[in-house]
Each structure stands twice: as C-alpha cells, then as structure tokens.
Amino acid sequence: xxxxxxxxxSIRSRIDRVEAWLQRSDVDVLAIQETKAxxxxxxxxxxxxxxxxxxxxxxNHWNGVAILSRVGLGAVTPAFAGAPAWGxxxxxxxxxxxxxxxxxHVTSVYVPNGRNIRDPHMEYKLSWLEALGAQARRWAADxxxxxIMGDWNIAPQDDDVWSMSYYLDKSHVSPGERAAFQGIxxxxxxxxxxPHTPGPGTYTYWDYTMLAFQKRRGMRIDFVLGSPAFxxxxxxxxxxxxxxxxxxxxxxxxxxxxxxx
DNA sequence: ATGGTAGCCCTGCTA
Numbered sequence: 001x002x003x004x005x006x007x008x009x010s011i012r013s014r015i016d017r018v019e020a021w022l023q024r025s026d027v028d029v030l031a032i033q034e035t036k037a038x039x040x041x042x043x044x045x046x047x048x049x050x051x052x053x054x055x056x057x058x059x060n061h062w063n064g065v066a067i068l069s070r071v072g073l074g075a076v077t078p079a080f081a082g083a084p085a086w087g088x089x090x091x092x093x094x095x096x097x098x099x100x101x102x103x104x105h106v107t108s109v110y111v112p113n114g115r116n117i118r119d120p121h122m123e124y125k126l127s128w129l130e131a132l133g134a135q136a137r138r139w140a141a142d143x144x145x146x147x148i149m150g151d152w153n154i155a156p157q158d159d160d161v162w163s164m165s166y167y168l169d170k171s172h173v174s175p176g177e178r179a180a181f182q183g184i185x186x187x188x189x190x191x192x193x194x195p196h197t198p199g200p201g202t203y204t205y206w207d208y209t210m211l212a213f214q215k216r217r218g219m220r221i222d223f224v225l226g227s228p229a230f231x232x233x234x235x236x237x238x239x240x241x242x243x244x245x246x247x248x249x250x251x252x253x254x255x256x257x258x259x260x261x
Numbered sequence: 262a263t264g265g266t267a268g269c270c271c272t273g274c275t276a
Contacts, residue, residue, distance in 0.1 A: 009276080010268055034276085036269060061270050113276065153276095207276090209265030251267080251276080 001102060001259040003029040005149035005222055006243075007110075007205070007252035010036040011066070014250055015043050021243060022050055027256060028070040029101045031108030033151045035064035042066070057097045065097045065108040065150065073102040096132065096150075098139075104230060105139045109150035114171045122171065125153070129180035133187045140188035140227035148189065149224040151205075151252065154181045159200035160220035172221060189225035193255055196237035204239055205252045213244055222255050233259040 004027045008014040011032065022030065030052075035042060038058040047054050051071050058064035098107045111129065114122035132148075139146040154177045155161045167173045185191075203218025212218065226234065236258035244253045 013268065034268095062268080062275055115275090207265080208267050211265090 001029075001261070002027045002256060003031075003101075003104075003106070003147065003149070003224070003259065004254050004256040005031040005033070005108065005151075005224060006254035007033040007151040007222060007250060009034050009250040009252065011043060011064075012037055012041060014248070015046060017243070017248060017250075019046060019050065021240075021254065022047075022052075022068075025240070025254070025256065028073060029104075029106055030068040030254075031106065031149045032066040032068070033063070033108060033110040033252075035066055036062055037064055055097060055099050059095060063095065063110050065095065065110050067097055067099045067101070067106060067108050069099060069101040069106075074100060095128070096135075103145060105144060105146040107136075107139070107146075107148045107150075109148055109152070111150070111152045111154065113153050114177065116171050117169060117174050117176075122174075122176075126176055126180050129183060133180075133183045136184055136189060137187040140229075143229050144227060145230040145233070146189075146227040147192075147224060147230050148184070148226075149222075149255070151222050152181060153221055154178065155219050155221055156181045157199070157220075160203075162201075162203070162217040162219070172219065184225060188227055190228070190231050191223055192226045192231050192234040192257055193224050193237040193239070196234075197239055202239065203241075203253075204255055206244060208251050222252055224255055224257050230259075233261070235260050 042056045052068040056066040096109045112125040114125040155172045158164050161167050204222035206213035206218040240254045
C-alpha cells in the first residue's frame with residue numbers, strides 16, 4: 001500500500017498533472033492541499049474515473065483539502081478536525097479533512113499560514129495546531145493506525161530550510177511554531193519520511209520566485225506524521241522532486257510513503 | 262522593506 005500527500009496549488013489548474021502523476025505513481029491514498037476550489041468546482045469525476053473515492057472540503061477562496069482513496073479500501077467517511085475559527089463564530093475554517101482508508105485514520109491538513117511572526121494570523125496558527133493536537137491524540141489512542149499528512153507551513157529543523165539566516169525572524173522557523181509542531185509529535189506521532197530522506201538539502205517546497213528551485217533554495221514543510229501502529233508498517237518514503245520540474249508544476253513536491261501489506 | 266512568480270476572488274490578495 002502506498003500513501004502520499006501533495007499541495008497541488010489549485011486542483012483545477014493542476015488536474016492534468018495530478019492525473020498523470022496518479023497514473024504513474026500508483027498510490028492508494030492521496031491527501032491534497034490548496035485545492036483552491038469550492039466543492040462545486042472540484043473535479044470529482046475526473047479523479048473518480050481513475051478509480052478513487054474522493055472527499056473534499058473547500059473552506060475558503062484560496063485553500064481547501066481533499067482525500068483520494070482507491071475504491072475497495074473501505075468507505076471514505078469525511079469528518080472535520082474541530083479547530084478555532086479565524087474570525088468570529090459561527091465561521092468554521094476546519095482546514096483538516098479525515099477519512100478512514102483501509103483501516104487507517106487518514107487526515108489531510110493545511111496548517112494556517114502565519115504570514116509573519118507578528119501577524120495575528122500567527123496566533124491563529126498556533127492555537128489551531130494546539131486544537132489539532134488534541135484531536136491527534138484521540139486518533140492515535142488505543143494503538144490505532146493514524147496518519148496526519150499535509151502542508152504544515154513549519155520547518156521544524158534548521159536543515160529544513162536552505163538558509164537559516166534568510167529565514168531569521170520570518171515565519172515557518174520561529175520557536176513558537178516549532179514548539180507547536182513538537183506538540184503534534186508529543187501527541188503520539190513520528191515523522192515517517194525523514195529517516196528515508198535525510199537532509200540537509202532535502203526539501204518539499206520551493207518558492208516560484210527568484211529561481212528558487214533551480215538554485216536549490218527550498219524548505220521541508222510537508223510532513224507525514226504517523227502513530228506508532230502506522231509507523232511500524234512504513235518500509236520506505238520518497239519526495240518526488242521530479243514533479244516540481246517543468247512548466248505548470250506546483251510549488252510543492254508530492255511526498256510518498258510505502259507501507260507493508 | 263522589496264521583489265520575484267503563480268493562481269484566484271483578477272488592476273488586489275494570498276501564498
């Protein structure tokens with residue numbers, strides 16, 4: 001069984017690439033972020049035609065998360081991680097979509113972008129992660145297989161950015177963000193990809209500007225975090241940086257995990 | 262503090 005996560009930066013502009021990638025990558029489960037589509041705009045039919053059940057939640061104009069699960073893995077049962085809303089209630093901005101695929105509790109997350117370390121969005125990001133952690137702890141309880149994967153908008157280690165001096169006092173590397181990420185690990189999860197793709201220089205995202213990809217100036221901000229029961233099934237992992245190449249690429253590369261049986 | 266590119270809500274905002 002193979003599972004993957006990919007921030008596609010608009011499912012509608014990327015649909016041809018996503019289809020081609022699914023066909024050559026042979027993944028059973030794909031978590032997608034930044035669909036930039038409402039449910040009405042989401043191309044369910046084209047993905048279902050490839051043999052996937054599809055769940056999508058488009059929660060605002062520029063983001064949205066989805067889960068694709070190969071037909072036969074079991075029912076896709078959408079559920080949302082409760083989390084503080086940006087703005088006043090009753091606005092719900094879930095940014096996380098869960099489904100049960102092949103006996104695994106799968107969650108696709110798009111962690112809020114804090115914009116910069118003194119922006120109100122940073123406070124929101126940290127409180128959102130705290131709420132996610134409480135959910136995550138439940139998903140991993142009683143030895144269950146659980147995986148939370150997506151775009152975390154956090155580089156947990158210095159080696160996860162091309163230059164720490166460049167990111168000094170910027171978002172993604174601040175102590176508060178790194179502590180919040182650690183909070184998810186403390187809820188009973190491990191990064192199942194890093195042991196198979198050690199750094200430095202191993203990134204999942206490269207800015208579109210300033211020839212960042214060509215200059216190898218990236219960040220590792222997309223992670224697959226698994227409960228112990230999930231992690232012990234992992235036999236391999238890879239970051240598909242080939243997919244970042246060429247015209248029409250997302251600014252993020254897919255991250256793929258191989259599971260035993 | 263800016264600019265670089267991409268995608269949408271499209272001459273502004275978000276990443």
